Amino acid sequence: MEKITVELCMGTTCFVMGSSSLPEFSESLSESIREKIELKHSPCMGLCKDQKYGKAPYVKVNGEVISAATPHAVAVRIRQIAEEQDD
Amino acid sequence: MQYQNNATKFRREVLIRVAKAMLEDTPPEEIDKIPHRIRPKNEENLRCCIYKDRAVLRLRCVAAMGFSVENEEDDSARLSDYFEKAQERTSPDGPVMTVLDIACKGCVRSRYYVTDACQGCIARPCAVNCPVDAISFRDGRSVINPETCINCGKCKEVCPYHAVTKVPVPCEEACPVDAIYKDRTGHARINFEKCISCGRCMRSCPFGAVMEKSQIVDVLQAIKGKAPVIAMVAPAIAGQFPGDLGQIANGLMKLGFDKVVEVASGADITTKKEAAEFLERMHEGQKMMTTSCCPAYIETVKRHVTELKPFVSDTKTPMHYTAEDVKKRFPGAVTVFVGPCVAKRKEGFDDEFVDYVLTFEEVGSLFVAKDIEVCILESIEPDEIPSAEGRGFPVVGGVAAAVTAVAGPDAGVKPVTINGLSQAAVKKLRSFACGNCPGNLVEVMACEGGCVGGAGVVAATKYSAREVAKVCASSASITSM
């Protein structure tokens, strides 16, 4: 089974900007998608130091940055990737 | 309203910028540009235009520097002037909350409204049941006449299509004591005689038009001074920042505090005194006692439900006992309470042992401004370990559980919890005062979920309640200490 890696930034900036609610992203996903997820918590990814990445909090899904991340936005991206993998 | 939202983020961004200005000795012309930095060109407008966005941000900065912003005398004053004035201030003052009038949308009076879902049925229960004949039938559907409507909500209750909706004024709906109202221009104003400083209006306004006056400038100024500055952290701090309690304490030391103490130790004193007081009161034949550690509740009793006064515990709050102890042990030290609570600021003004009060949101902003990466810091050991019960105070039911544990199984404690000081809860408290309380120990928490759901928190309530529980699980019970 192909894994989907999800890295939540738990650095200070991301946390202050709301990353504590991000683990909720999995609540809306189906069991089969959840099984594919490899969840990591990361200290500051360095993205907050650079305006070009948009705004904190940041999440990386398969290495791709989501800025101003919300549980919903993360779930949507994961679902897209899961669908692409199924095709 | 869900606590994570854009209004919250803007407030934090402003706090971070102001903190940075303080830490980095930012030149005045740069300070004046903070609104432009947060809201650069070519971004989507939040309000009508970029200029309004920036004007509101400017006012947010003024509040973040610790000033009231309603009726700003000179609206051409520069931010750098305010900044200078803030640094000269020797002690912060009330009121705690402030309204950014230009940010206020001026929501129309709270009303009921018939939506497109109306099918124009022939039963028309809305019109039939309206006690004041405010509903007529036009163009195939029901219409409410706002002039006659008395906002009773009957029509909403009876519509089989759920076609009637209530359009509230969020701040007025959130305020449990009717302290927020509209001035002649239709903008929100706070009646500070009535205000209990709970912060519910601030978190409920979808336009972020209510803010509290920050004390970050004052505290950073104190840290620059000679006297030792001691952070007294509320037990709700577990889970507010990534890392364990020792790492968070280390983060505070890096900010420049000279020592960090847990207010949970003060909570242990509160528990013991309150349990003894409970037993005494019951022995005297009293029917009930309420807790006293929630400052918004205490203000409510003082200003609105005076009939409850005789039932409120005389025991002081954990913040008070902790601050008293710190001042005794470290004469000349500056005390800074760090907590989830906006109303604690009011309590802080009134308590001789407390010099400043910061919220977790403010401390978080300071961490960001100073680039302190909490989750990779070393954990420092506390010199005093409070009890599990003391550390469990900030979650709903926690205070009652602590008092029950110390009072013992034979005390016959029947706890009742008020989880959130809503308008309905205030009514309930009134009825308790008239003898209609189903228990004998009433724990009141103004914020839903307890202090972990406070108006000044950073982390989601679910997350922090779990972290608080973890810390409690690894601490000894107060009955075994």
Ligand code: FES
């Ligand atoms: S804290 Fe998340 S990228 Fe820096």
